[in-house]
Amino acid sequence: MSVDGRGYPDYIVILVLVCDYWIPFHAKMRNPTKPFPTTLSRMLAFLNAILTLNQLNQVVVIATGCNSCDYIYDSSKATNQSFGNGRMPTLCATLLQNLEEFMTRDEQLGKGEAEERIACSLLSGSLSMALCYIQRVFRSGSLHPQPRVPIDSCYIGAQNSAFLQQASYITSGVHHKPQQLDGLFQYLLTIFATDLHSRNFLQLPKPVGVDFRASCFCHKSTIDMSYICSVCLSIFCTRHKKCSTWGSVFAKGAADLKLMKDHGNGTDLRQG
Amino acid sequence: MKNGEGRRLNKGAAEDDDEEEEDDMDLEAWERSYAEDRSWEALQEDESGLLQPIDNSAIYHAQYRRRLHLLFRLLKAQILCAFIEFYELLIGLETISSEMDFKPSRMAVVAKHVEAFIREFFDQNPLSQIGLATIKDGVAHCLTDLGGSPESHIKALMGKLTCSGDSSLQNGLDLVHGFLDQIPSYGHREVLILYSALSTCDPGDIMETIQKCKKSKIRCSVIGLSAEMFICKHLCQETGGTYSVALDEFHFKELILDHAPPPPAIAEFAIANLIKMGFPQRAAEGSISICSCHKEAKVGVGYTCPRCKARVCELPTECRICGLQLVSSPHLARSYHHLFPIAPFDEVPPSRLNDAHGRSQSTCFGCQQSLVNPGNKPGLSVACPKCKKYFCLECDIYIHESLHNCPGCESFRHSKPVTASGKR
Secondary structure (H helix, E strand, O other), X not given: OOOEEOOEOOOOOEEEEEEOOHHHHHHHHOOOOOOOOHXXXXXXXXXXXXXXXXXXXXXXXXXXXXXXXXEEEEOOOOOOOOEOOOOEOHHHHHHHHHHHHHHHHHXXXXXXXXXXXXXXXXXXXXXXXXXXXXXXXXXXXXXOOOOEOOOOEEOOOOOOOHHHHHHHHHOOOOEEOOOXXXXXXXXXXXXXXXXXXXXXXXXXXXXXXXXXXXXXXXXXXXXXXXXXEOOOOOEEOOOOOEOOOOOOEOOOHHHHHHHHHHHOOOOHHHHO | OHHHHHHHHHHOOOOHHHHHHHHHHHOXXXXXXXXXXXXXXXXXXXXXXXXXXOOHHHHHHHHHHHHHHHHHHHHHOOOOEOOOEEEEEEEEOOHHHHOOOOOOOHHHHHHHHHHHHHHHHHHHOOOOEEEEEEEEOOEEEEEEEEEOOHHHHHHHHHOOOOOOOOOOHHHHHHHHHHHHOOOOOOOEEEEEEEEOOOOOOOOOOHHHHHHHHHHOOEEEEEEEOOOOOHHHHHHHHHHOOOEEEOOOHHHHHXXXXXXXXXXXXXXXXXXXXXXXXEOOEEOOOOOEEEEOOOOEEEEOOOEEOOOOOOEEOOOOEEOOOOOOEEOOHHXXXXXXXXXXXXXXXXXXXXXXXXXXXXXXXXXXXXXXXEOEEOOOEEOOEEEOOOOOOEEOHHHHHHHHHHHOOOHHHHHOOOOOOOOXXXXX
């Protein structure tokens, strides 16, 4: 996500990269003879490019693992030492070292759990951490407004993520699903490296349509018409006698209809 | 300075206190800030006798934590919030409202803060509706009908609001009672009265009207702008609302914005019911259709009703063709943090920080700020009772006021709290 704020001019990018790519990566790393996934190397090139675009740009990377999330890299803390024989830039070396340590710790946390467990994302945790970091950056600025934080999302996967589409749309960010993963670096650099000032006059990819549908609480299926409990706002796909979340007992539909007819208002359709 | 001196010379033989009052008004704005704001009182001496500004952050944080504990106890006692409210805002436009004690005038200040309140209210209660009404010359008028779109209310508010005549609390209550009696049974009925007058001229017995409101389960709250009045206090006590009197402009803003979040719901006041709602898809850019709210052709940006496929411009709204209530899932998700509140964090005694080892305990888990002050003195920090991660004070406030998510609990699979079966 890129950040804007009155203390910071619009042409500076403070990028907090939340990587939710580690689950398949984790599996690949267990086999050390396989080469580094190319996606990771493209991402490193992208991060280096952001830092070279402007001296004041900052990059922070948060990794989302199978069992935990953690900070992997912070460019404001990085020291300027050369690593090894000087062939790898400091960013790559530090990031990869931290990543290895994170994955070892993550694996330790996962020991004892069933292997067949379906892995679901801990994205809410890493997003929360990212937002706390951004708040800290703005606290140290001269003014303390609520920063505008667009959430950009780049979806690398077979399906589609309705959640990421909604998140990017609501926060005025950019959501894109690259069609050809070979050209990932180009997608990242042309779409996601832009600062907020430039976005005013750049033609960035617009969403074809945003899926705002919800999932029902009983079957977790996506629905576009539902029944909502007036007490706790739980979503159901069919009429229930009792709410499963807080246990509120619902009034009978017909009796309520009569009650409203007596009052003579035109909202009978609401009971629909 | 020159102007002030000129005016002082012109006074001649005025009385001493009059002169002082007029002197105050003659002060330039920068002078007034020194006369009123005693900045030298915000200093204290440290151990070596040097002057230091008072560190207000610890005091502020302690006050904040007390408020938070109170709120959390309330939420945990299973007192749910009224998510679907029908809110009538009654503004008194009596002669006294044109007083200049709030700068630039009381009415301008009231209009500005009511606009902020309307925006904040719809932000926190997307499924609720507001209606505006005024009391002028002893008669109550409806300014806008109950509706879910903030723009129409704000437009009516920004029109010319002139003040005249006396106030009549009974007429105002009768009018809002008429409106709120017609709403569906699952909605909570709320009235907020902004009252400047020090009296009320009523055609009948106001106690009867108050009892009528109480019987109809209408919860009335009052924000007074002049002084406390018994009748307002009685009204609020009878109907279960809150009564407060604003001391100045900033206090008024605080009081009115306190009414924006969903209040505790009194269970008997509204019947639990299932409301049919639709979740529209957002149309693709470049699609052309006739929108049902403005009755004209529009390109792109819009939502399609899932039942009758009519196009609407914004959410939440009610479809004009088939009457289906249309919302988006983020609107509902906004209210879930009231149902699953985060526990207040516990204070960490500074001694414990010194014993801690490992990176995660010497830096805030949320923002990675160091929790140890320069010189290796441990600073103030708090810890989540569930995941035991340490956070700095600013993250504590941010997490509880805006984020509503503990990063520690959300980041670890094993400490993930068990939520209700379908938390989004």
